[in-house]
Amino acid sequence: MSITYSIGDLAREFDLTTRAIRFYEDLGLLEPGRSGPGGRKRVYSGRDRTRLKLTLRAKRLGLSLTEAKEIIDMYDSPRDTGAQLQKFLDVLLVHRKQIEEQMADLQANLDELKVHQREARALMGKLAKKGPNA
Numbered sequence: 001m002s003i004t005y006s007i008g009d010l011a012r013e014f015d016l017t018t019r020a021i022r023f024y025e026d027l028g029l030l031e032p033g034r035s036g037p038g039g040r041k042r043v044y045s046g047r048d049r050t051r052l053k054l055t056l057r058a059k060r061l062g063l064s065l066t067e068a069k070e071i072i073d074m075y076d077s078p079r080d081t082g083a084q085l086q087k088f089l090d091v092l093l094v095h096r097k098q099i100e101e102q103m104a105d106l107q108a109n110l111d112e113l114k115v116h117q118r119e120a121r122a123l124m125g126k127l128a129k130k131g132p133n134a
Contacts, residue, residue, distance in 0.1 A: 002046060003046055004033075004044060004045060004046075005043075005044040005045075005048070005049055006041070006043070007021050007022070007042045007044070009044075010044055010048075010049060010052060014052060014053070014056060021052070024052065024055060024065075025042075027065055027069060028069060029051055029052070029065070029068070029069055029072065030044065030048045030052060031048065032044045032045070032048055051072055054068070054071075054072050054075075055069075055072065061092075061095060062095045062098065062099060063091060063095060067091050070091075071087070071088050071091060074087065074088065
């Protein structure tokens with residue numbers, strides 16, 4: 001017998017709202033089974049749990065949910081094609097370049113802040129030397 005999870009189980013484990021999990025379901029990232037009267041209760045498999053975990057990891061890496069789905073779906077198909085791995089590498093390269101550009105921008109902003117801090121401290125030092133009525 002395989003382990004199954006309720007929507008609440010996954011929400012607690014991954015610190016998500018049930019609405020977020022239903023959103024991922026709507027995008028086709030998760031495919032829970034149904035049980036109970038009228039099939040109203042969602043039943044998530046270990047596969048769904050893994051796909052959710054991979055989705056959240058992809059989001060942390062800056063991938064869109066569409067990109068995440070494309071990559072995660074590759075793992076459901078045979079792994080004998082280099083095209084799948086190349087797609088993954090291509091997506092990672094694009095996001096790596098974006099992050100490196102953002103880091104360069106942040107470093108430039110940080111350097112500029114340091115210059116302004118030095119200038120402000122120098123002005124404060126001059127004011128202190130002139131006295132309190134300057």
